[in-house]
Amino acid sequence: MKALKFTKIYPYLLAIVIFTVASVIYFHPVLKGQKLNQSDITQFRGMVKDINDYRAEYSTEPYWTAASFSGMPAYSVSAYYPNDFVRSLDKLLRFLPRPADYTFLYFLSFFVLMMALKVNWRLAILGALGFGFSTYLIIIFGAGHNAKAHAIAYMPLVLAGVLWVFQKRFVLGFIVTGVAMALEIYANHIQMTYYLGFCLLILGIVEFIYALKEKVLSSFIKKAAVILAAVVLGLGANAPRLMAMKEYSDHSTRGKSELTINADGTPKEATKGLDKAYITQYSYSKLETFNLFVPRFMGGGTLEKLEENSNLYKTIEYKLGKKGADYLTEQSLTYWGDQPIIEAPAYIGAVFFFLFFLGFFLVKGRLKQWLVAATIFSIILSWGRNFEVVTNFFIDYVPLYNKFRAVSSIQVIAELCVPILGILALQAFFSSKIAKKEKQEALKKAVYTFGGLIVAGFLLAHMIGTFEGLRDNTYLSFESQYGIKNAVDAVIADRKAMLLTDTIRSLILMLISAGFLWYLLKEKLKQVPVILGLLVLLLFDLISVDKKYVNADDFKSVRKIEKPFIATNADKAIQQDKGHFRVLNLAVDPINDGSTSYFHNSIGGYHAAKLGRYNELFEYQIAKNNMQVLNMLNTKYFIIPDKEGNLQPQINQDANGNAWFVDNLLIAKTANQEIKALDSLDTKKAAVIIESDYNQLKKENNFSLQKDTTATISLEKYSLTSLVYKTQSQKPQFAVFSEIFYQDGWNAYIDKTLVPHYRVNYVLRGMKIPAGTHTVEFKFEPKVIQQGKIISLSSYGLLILMGLGWFFYIEKKKHKKA
Structure with a gap:
């Protein structure tokens, strides 16, 4: 009996061990106590220093920061809320050092989703590792988008709970959905949660259509009610956080502006949220979508290292020698898309996309329809300004859509749905219930369709693509600066070479994947070796790309990470003044600077959701060097670089005071x-x-x-x-x-x-x-904290009591039947 029980839990224990080991191996510098150097987190440390100092001194939350933008609520910067029991659960799940903890969450959450879909545990592990090592999910660590990673990690767990409800496993589904939604909101990246809502809505629409066809609408309504109740309680558990953020959002740059003129006096476009140009600044072009399965389709990230055999390297080496070529190609501008900057391509993987197409031809029913529809939906919306008919409709008419920028990030839905359908495809391919001929036909169609799509992308790039980048003027200046001719032509040749190389790479990976499955059909390979082969291929596919962008070289000692800024002589001089005043640092872009906030109360700061009126004050007055405005903000000191670049403090005797x-x-x-x-x-x-x-x-x-x-x-x-x-x-x-x-x-x-x-x-x-x-x-x-505190405590109580009550009710019914 004991052996039987161990056999049942063995796959889950093995999965946890594999996920732990995989997370730590990829981010192995954490074993030496090192931390990942993340640009956004570095700025964040500057923003939160006064909050952390207050916590340390008073052992309570301030909910306000004075160090940035002359003062603002701390709700969207750093805040701990009362009755935040879900925080303890999150800490328990994230027991590994960062960012290995988030990677482990990726794996674990997706594995639970696979269990909800009744996928074989071996395939579930394969899918979880593939999902977690998806390039986008790894490269966001490099930029410091920890909250985004955190929220994405809980998405599969929310889906698992919802699917259990639709499978009529009501108690399990209710509890998992409620707890997972509480964790999802706790992650504090509302944009990602909002996008998850679209994914759930599409699932609900598909289920609703099937309920109408099967004439079981009452059953659907019951399931929807259970899901809605769980989601509401999950939201309620985070009431202080959500209510505070909602309150702040109305006053932030996400809210409606009362101004009807621009800083130059011209009429301003009326909007209830962010400006359309700002929302769609990061939009995928239709052609750029191909980098979801051909990694450097558009040159990779904004900055890429070029090797010695590259055209640009040889061109520079001819004029400046090896040292000059090494220096100038270390961070080459190979990206030729029209986004302002990207860390890396959002590569989901050639292997997974091939399996996705296999699923399209092999998997039947509502799950496939949901996953395909959600994937297409996310890709279309990621085009943003490149598909304005749809984008403008969503901005103008879909609630809250205009509160978020970087529409390209809605591709997280595809990042989630492609692996799910890919694993369901393997599950179906390994099933004895599907005829061998049907599998063979589906395999051929997947190879022809996906292979044809890869080749079509290559041809389209050469037919309609220019291979010219937004920053090519940098290379045009090489001729006058270094005497290097044809640098732009050289980098364009390298972009074309990248496209060719990675197109061939994706085709080869597809053919090897298809080969494994073909040999399985021909009974020349067993199932387990095929799974292992696909796992190795999948990990090679993704990790070889991931390592180009986030690797061991990005880690630094704890000392350098925890104390990222060193006080300059100017900082030290200003700190001698123990009064309450503000500082404007003119040596940096003050509106995108967290370093000054680390040492002083800054006029500037680093945050995407500033107070709306303060942001307008910056644009309309401070940017014009209106000294009267700076005086009223009590700007007592300026930090100014001298001719040698040394920072000097300059006192403003005209500051108005406190x-x-x-x-x-x-x-x-x-x-x-x-x-x-x-x-x-x-x-x-x-x-x-x-x-x-x-x-x-x-x-x-x-x-x-x-x-x-x-x-x-x-x-x-x-x-x-x-x-x-x-x-x-x-x-x-x-x-x-x-x-x-x-x-x-x-x-x-x-x-x-x-x-x-x-x-x-x-x-x-x-x-x-x-x-x-x-x-x-x-x-x-803030009253909102106290009001939310009561709601959160009530939500936790209801979630537990309703779950337990339902469980005992079902158990009682079972005993009566027995």
């Missing part, structure tokens, strides 16, 4: 007037306020401004969540504070009594101060 009284309020009727008023506003003497707020202000005891030259206001105490000021005046005054206005969290108190405060100068806080001596305090007290 708070000041103004003599006059200018009334703006629209957001346009608000921001334009800053063009010439003397921010020390006057402030601009929107008309509705001014009317409300006047209602407060008939408030009117009265000049008092003796009035004083000073910051007495500062922390991320509390700012305390002392005021003294003989007459009522209006104070402006150099702090970012965010009403959904910041409360103002005068002598511990809650009072209203208003947005002034487009982004700052302002409030009426009565005559006399007073203590003014701003506290960050």
Whole structure:
């Protein structure tokens, strides 16, 4: 009996061991304690330093950061939420060092999905390894897109739970769907979860159509209700996170702008989300889609190393010698697509795509229809601006679609669906229920179709492709800079050579894969050797591409990763000033810089979802070097490079300070007037306020401004969540504070009594101060966290109680029947 039980669990234990070993071997530097150098994470460390310092000092969450963009909610930067029990489960599953932990999650989650599809465990392991080593899923680590990897890793687990429900395994499906959705949301990459929603919707549509055909609509409704309940509870478990993000999203660059003019005064396109050009900036061209199965179809990543036998290398070597050629071809601009930059091609694999086509001809029923439809759907939407009819429809009419950029990343659906159908194809091919002749015909059709597609791509590239890249001017400048002629022609020749080489590579991999299956049909090979052969081929196919982009060379010591920035002399000099102020670093692009935030409260920062009004202030005023605006933000120091490139601190004596009284309020009727008023506003003497707020202000005891030259206001105490000021005046005054206005969290108190405060100068806080001596305090007290806390606790309770109650109900029914 014990041996039997071990036999049942042996495949699962073996799978976990294989996944652990595979994850650690690929990222083997983690065994030496090294960490992957990730550009986005490096910037992130700068962004979160003040949050981490606050946690360490107060053992609580601030939910606000002052280090970036003059201050913003920390919800989308780094925040731990109450009742976040799913965080403990996630930690348990991610027991390996990063990024091996996410890779393990890829494998494990896909393996569970294969179990839900009743796939043989050997094939499930093969599929899991192939899914996890898909090039896109590996290269996102290099860029530091950890949250994206985290969310993708839980996608198969959510699908597993949903499929179990459709199989009428209601208790298991309900619990897995609820828990998996909670984990998916916890990963905190809403864009990936949103795309998963499309995949689930397409599955639901297919199931609905079959329910209508089979006249079992009531059964479908029951299943859909169970899935919906599980998803809602999974979302509810993350209520503080979701509610905070929703609240912040409305105020961020993802929300609707009130401006109707651009920075240059021209009319601005009305939008409720991101600008269309920004959303579709990263769009796949139709031709570029071929790199899903021919890796360097368009030259690979933006930067590729070229070997000594390349045309560009030889051209440069002829003029500059070997050292010059080594240097200039180390990071060659071989990519000739029209995306601004890509780390690597989103290569799913020639082996998997061949199996996908085999599945198209061999697998029957609703699963195939769902997977094929979802794959086509994701590829079409990834074309973005290159297929505007569809893209514009989704941006204009599909809820939330306009909140996300980089439409090319919707290909994660194909990254998931292609391997699933590929493994189902193998399962069907190994099945004795399908006639040998049918398998043989499907195999031939797959070879002809997929092989023909590869060849067609090669021919189309030469017929309609230019092989010219966006950055070819770099090579045009070689002639004047180095005296190198024909550099562009040389790199174009290399792009064509890459295409030829990888086209042949994909054809060979397809033929070898087909050969394994052909010999199985001819009974010259057994099933297990075929599975092992395909596994080796699949891993070679993917890992040989992955290693070009993320490998051991990308790891560094913990010391360098944990402390990525070294304070310059300028930083050290500024840090001698213990006051509360801000810094503008002019040695970098301030709007894409996390390094300054590591040492100072920065005017800039590094985040894709900044506060919308602050982003507009940057575009309309700071980018134009409006010193009055910089003064009102209390920009006390500038970091400026000298002629030798050394960074120097420059003090701004005209900074307005932490708070000041103004003599006059200018009334703006629209957001346009608000921001334009800053063009010439003397921010020390006057402030601009929107008309509705001014009317409300006047209602407060008939408030009117009265000049008092003796009035004083000073910051007495500062922390991320509390700012305390002392005021003294003989007459009522209006104070402006150099702090970012965010009403959904910041409360103002005068002598511990809650009072209203208003947005002034487009982004700052302002409030009426009565005559006399007073203590003014701003506290960050976001209600959304407390509200979400109750919902999350209730959701966890319901998920557990409903699951257990259902289980015992079913068990009781079984005993009655017995």
